[in-house]
Amino acid sequence: MKYVSTRGTADQTPRSFCDILLEGLAPDGGLYVPERYPRLDKATLADWRRTLTEDGYPALAFEVLRLFIDDISDADLRRLTQHAYAPGKFSDPKVVTTADIGDGMALGRISNGPTAAFKDMAMQLLGELFEFELGRRGQVITIVGATSGDTGSAAEYAMKGKRGVTTFMLTPRGRMTPFQQAQMFTLDDPRIINVAVDGVFDDCQDLVKAVNSDLAFKAEHHLGAVNSINWARLVAQVVYYVALWLRVTDSDDQRVSFAVPSGNFGNICAGHVAREMGLPIDTLVLATNENNVLDEFFRTGVYRIRTGAETHETSSPSMDISKASNFERFVFDLLGRDGERVRQLFVDELSATGAFDLSGLPEFGTLRERYGFVSGSSTHADRLDEIRRLFESRAIIIDPHTADGVHVVRTLRAEGVAFAEPAVVLETALAVKFSETINEALGHDVERPASFAGLEDLPRRVVDLDNDEDALKALIRDTLAALRAAPAAEA
Template sequence: MRYFSTRGAGPRRFTDILLEGLAPDGGLYLPETYPSVDAAQLEVWSRLLRRDGYAALAYEVVRLFVDDIPDEDLRGICERAYAPEKFAHPDVVPVTEMSDGTWLVHLSNGPSAAFKDMAMLLLGELFAYELGRRGQELNILGATSGDTGSSAEYAMLGKPGVRVFMLSPAGRMSEFQQAQMFSIDDPAIVNIVVDGVFDDCQDIVKAVNADAAFKADYSLGAVNSINWARLLAQIVYYVAAWLRITDAEGPAARVSFTVPTGNFGNIAAGHIAREMGLPITQLVLATNENNVLEEFFTTGVYRPRPGALQTSSPSMDISKASNFERFVFDLVGRSPERTRELFVDRLQADGFFDLSGDPAFLRLRDRFGFVAGHSTHADRLTTIRRVHEAGEGLVDPHTADALHVARALGEGVTAVLETALPVKFSETIEAAVGIVPDRPERFVGLEDKRRHTVEAPNDPEAIKEIIRRTVAGD
């Protein structure tokens, strides 16, 4: 299996792009071809999942994309990443059917109570393995709008040879999200609070990575979903959820997935699973008021906005969706020249690109199964209240966003991907239903802990200087 950038760089091996993150030409890595999965293979995987659990399925899926790690080593990596004791449920990714027939895919049973754990735990084990094999160290530079940061930091904490520099937008995350990240007291975890929004943080990560000499000198890597291994891990839970739902609904069930998304990573994994042959009827993209992606999927125009709105679903407060380039690469026939023209030439010159008249866009829904919608703050409060009053517990505002959109656009058997436990967004939950969500014991007193942060301007050079000083031990 060889990997190429959406803008043409390559070929590269999996373990090289694992440590490299962003491609040197500014593009994102994808496999040269997607492996194929048929009905017979899915039946084998269904039996495997029932008998041996999630880690065994993860190994079978991941090995389709990885040929430069010995099989037994890769199996051990998956078993360590998805050991049942790391999760609040033995199934790791259980599914439950709601009273209206919607299936909820529970992805927040991991250490940080967010779906990002599902990828970060695997990424941490992969990093530790490959760095140990090479005798190298890695300085990870990432950006978070809320959940990536804590998931990455908990997954990398204590891993030999790994240091994390995580950028977050000042005042843009929930109090719980901030406390969860900033309370970590470890010299290998550096939380940098940037005077800007998430898009600024993400732009800084890309700008620093674009400095090839600095990237090489400081061994920079990535944990954001610009790193292909993040998406690879997320493909697994689409397969697991589809298998569990069709076990209950019957193998002929037409399953659609509704996905709350800001940076397009979560739903990009669903797109790849569908391209592999997983029988997904629809991929329903759910956004909040920052509905740049919905605008593209309904009009064909991609127009990032100068600064994301602050909403009650903060992890989706994103205007520039990094992983969108991976999908557009597939949409335009996997042409690096066309992708480079759109994301470099057109976006830089015009601030947008328009595919509304392109034949690829005109067949987008039939060929790729995408539809899109959005929710407002009021919609999310209403959905949280509806779910609670139906006796089905509490959902966080991002999951509420997806439930709202699924009601309007879902077809066939509808599955909604859960984003985080409600405790991470207590203020919104209390506004919706008048109660504070239960708090797992491990999070009691979290907001009272001392916080460890470094403040920085919206400037890549300032971030480079922080990395220099930290690595030098100043």
């Protein structure tokens, strides 16, 4: 299994999994994708059903991932998946579970990890993979990432204490919930550096891409990525689509749908990959909030990014994104894997006009039939209503992002859009991370797990930074130099 860039030409040299694991973005600025997607058959799905039932989620993860990874031995990969999803790391021993929430929907519980967000599902594996491959090569890596909410804490908890890894995580100053900020800023590890940028998430993401695009700086400081631009993280998410499908089906050809709250297109892109592999997915329901760039594209064919001032601050902050990084992977498939055309769209047209229009392409006309996508969006009031409705009917409290997914399923059905049941709504995070919105919806807070007691009262470590590429480079350069000097100074 080899990997190519979404912006590459037909004669590009394919790369191995472990090479792209450490590299993040391709040198041409594109995203890595497999040369081809593995194909599943009913016999494989039947084997995986037995594996999940008898051996659990870590064993299933090994079986799925080995289809994409051929430069790590089976023995090592099996050990890494066992460590990533080891007992005690996740609050439920099954790791991934489901709950019937009525109206033809099931809740896909994928937020049982150490930071109470679905991002843990991929990050815990990514931490193991990084440490393994860096040790094998005798190298170090400097992670530079951006987060609109939960990616940061999941990455930092996964990378904390990992040999050879230093992490710089950029956040939009003041735009995360107090709980989300506290999860990140209270971590006490000199190799985890939190950076609060004067701007919105898209500004943070642009800074990450800018420093990665400086190939000399990237090589000098061994930059890598944990955002979903890193293929390893995305492919780890494919595993829980398989697991959730197995949990809600009885036969190996039963089709289900998935509703996915999405801002950066990473989570639902993993669903797209699973569907392309042959997992029996009928429909992928993409749900956005007021920042509806992706919904606009799937309804009109126009992809139009927003400026910072146009990015709304909402009650589902992890989706307050106006430039969806992983969307390029889908467009690459949509356009028949034409790397030059993708480069023109994402480099030339977006830079010049801030938009591109695919509505006139035959491929867009068959989007639902070929790729299974439908979409919708929600408002703050919609999310409050869904939180109340589910609490009153099932005594289940969902977070506002998950409420967005529930709302879009309900709305599309009311509009007459048909898709297979159950529609599995992917849980974004536990509601405890969004107490202000839960209080507004229900008049009371969510009971806080003991592991999070007093979190907001702990000392914080965060660096304020202007929205400036040179300032970020200077911070990285100076911090790494200080870390290298620290052991000598102590001696």
